[in-house]
Amino acid sequence: MLQKESNDGERRFNREEEEEDDDDADGRGHDAWERTYADERSWESLQEDESGLLRPIDNKSLYHAQYRRRLRTTTAARIQKGLIRYLYIMIDLSRAAGEMDYKPSRMVVVARQVEAFIREFFDQNPLSQIGIVTLKDGVAHSLTDLGGSPESHIKVLMGKLTSSGDASLQNGLDLVQSLLNQIPTYGHREVLILYSALSTCDPGDIMETIQKCKASKVRCSVIGLSAEVYICKHLCQETGGSYSVALDESHLKELVFEHAPPPPAIAEFAVANLIKMGFPQRAAEGVISICSCHKEAKVGGGYTCPRCKARICDLPTECQICGLTLVSSPHLARSYHHLFPITPFDDVSPSVLSDPRHLPKNCFGCQQSLLNPGNMPASCVSCPKCKQYFCLDCDIYIHESLHNCPGCESFRHSKSVSTAGG
Amino acid sequence: MPLFRFAVVPQVPSGLSLFPPLSLRRRRRFADVRNDVSLLMVLIDTNPFFWNSVKSTLPFSKFLSHVLAFLNAIVLLNQLNQVVVIATGYNSCDYIFDSSTSEGQTQRAEYLLQKLEEFVNKDESLCREDSVDGPGFSLLSGSLSMALCYIQRVFRSGPLHPHPRASYITGGVYLKPQLLDGLFQYLSTVFATDLHSRGFLQLPKPAGVDFRASCFCHKNTIDMGYICSVCLSIFCKHQKKCSTCGSVFGQAPVHDSSTPDRKRKTPMDA
Numbered sequence: 001m002l003q004k005e006s007n008d009g010e011r012r013f014n015r016e017e018e019e020e021d022d023d024d025a026d027g028r029g030h031d032a033w034e035r036t037y038a039d040e041r042s043w044e045s046l047q048e049d050e051s052g053l054l055r056p057i058d059n060k061s062l063y064h065a066q067y068r069r070r071l072r073t074t075t076a077a078r079i080q081k082g083l084i085r086y087l088y089i090m091i092d093l094s095r096a097a098g099e100m101d102y103k104p105s106r107m108v109v110v111a112r113q114v115e116a117f118i119r120e121f122f123d124q125n126p127l128s129q130i131g132i133v134t135l136k137d138g139v140a141h142s143l144t145d146l147g148g149s150p151e152s153h154i155k156v157l158m159g160k161l162t163s164s165g166d167a168s169l170q171n172g173l174d175l176v177q178s179l180l181n182q183i184p185t186y187g188h189r190e191v192l193i194l195y196s197a198l199s200t201c202d203p204g205d206i207m208e209t210i211q212k213c214k215a216s217k218v219r220c221s222v223i224g225l226s227a228e229v230y231i232c233k234h235l236c237q238e239t240g241g242s243y244s245v246a247l248d249e250s251h252l253k254e255l256v257f258e259h260a261p262p263p264p265a266i267a268e269f270a271v272a273n274l275i276k277m278g279f280p281q282r283a284a285e286g287v288i289s290i291c292s293c294h295k296e297a298k299v300g301g302g303y304t305c306p307r308c309k310a311r312i313c314d315l316p317t318e319c320q321i322c323g324l325t326l327v328s329s330p331h332l333a334r335s336y337h338h339l340f341p342i343t344p345f346d347d348v349s350p351s352v353l354s355d356p357r358h359l360p361k362n363c364f365g366c367q368q369s370l371l372n373p374g375n376m377p378a379s380c381v382s383c384p385k386c387k388q389y390f391c392l393d394c395d396i397y398i399h400e401s402l403h404n405c406p407g408c409e410s411f412r413h414s415k416s417v418s419t420a421g422g
Numbered sequence: 423m424p425l426f427r428f429a430v431v432p433q434v435p436s437g438l439s440l441f442p443p444l445s446l447r448r449r450r451r452f453a454d455v456r457n458d459v460s461l462l463m464v465l466i467d468t469n470p471f472f473w474n475s476v477k478s479t480l481p482f483s484k485f486l487s488h489v490l491a492f493l494n495a496i497v498l499l500n501q502l503n504q505v506v507v508i509a510t511g512y513n514s515c516d517y518i519f520d521s522s523t524s525e526g527q528t529q530r531a532e533y534l535l536q537k538l539e540e541f542v543n544k545d546e547s548l549c550r551e552d553s554v555d556g557p558g559f560s561l562l563s564g565s566l567s568m569a570l571c572y573i574q575r576v577f578r579s580g581p582l583h584p585h586p587r588a589s590y591i592t593g594g595v596y597l598k599p600q601l602l603d604g605l606f607q608y609l610s611t612v613f614a615t616d617l618h619s620r621g622f623l624q625l626p627k628p629a630g631v632d633f634r635a636s637c638f639c640h641k642n643t644i645d646m647g648y649i650c651s652v653c654l655s656i657f658c659k660h661q662k663k664c665s666t667c668g669s670v671f672g673q674a675p676v677h678d679s680s681t682p683d684r685k686r687k688t689p690m691d692a
Contacts, residue, residue, distance in 0.1 A: 080652060080667075083651075083652075083654060084651055127654075186651035187651075265652075270651065271651075272650070272651055272652045272664070272669035272670065272671055273651045273671050274648040274649065274650060274651070274657070274660060274661065274671050275648065275649045275651055276646065276647075276648055276649075277646070277647060277648070277649050278645060278646045279633055279634045279635050279644070279645050279646070279647070280633065280645070281633060281634065281645070282633060286627070300627075303633070306645035306646050307646060315633075324646070328633035329633055329634060329635035330633065332635060332649070332654050332656065335654055336654065339653055339654070363571075364568075365567070365568060365571030365572070366568075366571040366572045366574065366575035367517055367520065367572060367575075368575055393574070393575065393578060394571050394574070394575075397570075397571060397574050398567075398571070401574075402567060402570060402571070404563060404567045405567070406515075406564060406567035406568045406571055408564075409515075409561060409563045409564035409567050410514055410515035410516075410561050410564025410565060410567070410568065411513065411514050411548075411561075411564070412512070412513045412514070412548070412558075412561065
């Protein structure tokens with residue numbers, strides 16, 4: 001009797017093991033023919049139309065609607081923005097970052113998004129600096145110092161992708177807070193935490209650390225990869241940052257990229273100040289000199305510090321010799337669009353669309369036809385200032401990359417109106 | 423003042439469907455042709471004030487004949503090359519030629535000249551409403567914005583995407599012709615080559631680019647100055663208050679906090 005029971009137990013145990021094996025097979029090893037369906041989820045890109053037929057989802061209008069929402073939040077009013085940012089990206093490389101719910105693993109996906117983010121960040125904030133901190137084995141480690149060169153950050157990060165141990169939010173915040181305390185008062189201090197773990201393993205009271213961050217005006221934002229964690233939410237609420245949890249890779253990308261444009265500035269956070277800056281000239285090609293950053297002799301290229309005449313390879317930077325902040329005028333110019341965003345374009349009402357006499361045939365920007373196949377008018381937008389019509393693709397390109405309305409720029413009258421208004 | 427501005431943006435578009443399946447050898451030869459395909463956007467400055475000032479050295483009609491010969495040469499180099507011309511006027515900008523449209527396929531020169539004439543007349547008619555105050559600037563930013571929109575459209579429809587680094591540093595060539603009579607020769611030797619071939623050529627290198635800014639207060643060009651941390655306005659002297667955004671600067675000027683040696687007197691401060 002007893003024997004039988006134990007046998008049963010064993011069998012049950014065995015069965016459980018088998019089931020676990022099956023689960024594993026479902027999770028990782030798909031057969032080749034299954035993989036295309038399981039990974040790409042091709043059925044999700046289909047929708048039913050009015051007559052019940054299947055057709056691909058109209059991504060274009062969906063994408064455009066998303067962009068309009070983004071535009072509304074960024075250009076709602078002329079808000080002061082923190083243009084000179086000192087941002088630390090804190091990456092959780094604890095055991096949880098090795099999880100494979102994101103493919104191939106959380107940390108690889110995070111690193112990929114951080115790489116894209118760093119490039120985008122410097123494109124939008126040419127006067128700002130980034131540093132990277134990693135959380136691993138219960139300690140925080142400063143991977144790169146604050147700097148303005150995207151390539152050097154990305155190179156170091158890609159070489160350090162291993163996960164182990166626990167994550168300590170407190171150690172990370174302590175480190176970042178002490179590093180950010182050294183930056184000039186006019187800079188905006190920010191931390192972006194990409195947190196995989198569901199817990200934090202701290203040596204002391206994290207609440208004190210959060211208060212310390214709040215006191216030194218560090219804006220902390222967290223993007224979670226697994227689930228909402230109270231302490232992260234509390235941290236963001238206290239320091240004025242934003243907290244969000246990613247659903248999948250594309251959502252993660254969206255959330256990370258929300259941190260690329262400069263956030264609204266809180267007046268007390270950074271003291272208004274005059275910063276002394278130099279505008280170095282690009283040296284003529286063919287001139288040989290030793291650069292102060294790499295200590296190497298270089299032929300041509302590079303810039304010369306206007307104060308101490310040292311040679312520098314890249315802008316923007318701080319002169320190694322005299323400490324002057326060096327920028328180029330295009331860097332400044334590229335930041336101005338955050339202060340004077342171009343007005344959002346209006347949707348063209350269907351009544352105008354139905355009257356072909358009012359509607360030009362082509363998009364003013366790219367000359368693409370504004371008529372769908374079959375001569376039906378496609379949806380388009382128009383600039384409220386110059387009254388030119390644009391296709392939806394140009395609308396996004398103009399507001400997100402170009403920051404110039406081709407219509408307003410190419411008519412003298414509308415130009416004078418817009419400059420008087422601005 | 424630069425005389426001619428050419429934004430030359432090479433591109434590798436074009437559909438595979440243009441070619442029916444051929445024997446392998448022939449296909450490879452065509453593939454080579456396809457790889458060298460370029461999209462050339464030409465922005466012509468038609469500012470009448472400028473052309474009036476240089477009419478003794480290079481009349482506009484002669485300039486046009488140089489440009490037309492150049493455009494023909496581009497199309498001749500590769501049948502798939504695409505040429506788009508945008509006129510940059512004094513009051514407006516517009517597309518005047520696109521070799522990919524059906525009108526652009528035949529009688530290119532006639533079509534281009536006709537459109538250009540229409541454009542110049544329209545540009546002039548816009549001028550009358552406004553009192554003209556001397557030779558003004560041309561609307562280059564407008565035509566360049568249009569050109570970028572067009573290039574973006576080509577990138578969108580094509581199988582290729584712009585290289586992120588390529589858009590950061592455009593790698594273009596700036597050239598001010600010494601002898602205006604030889605304009606066609608400058609154009610054909612410097613700007614007719616595609617992106618790939620340019621790597622092998624000794625093209626004119628920029629002799630130092632001026633990255634200095636001009637201050638908002640006196641419009642002086644400066645190589646050192648003070649920047650408002652809130653609105654990035656540029657001033658040549660220290661101010662108490664920003665005249666653009668009204669911020670009051672709390673402290674003494676942030677004299678580069680990281681200066682290692684304060685005692686050293688710098689030549690610019692002296």
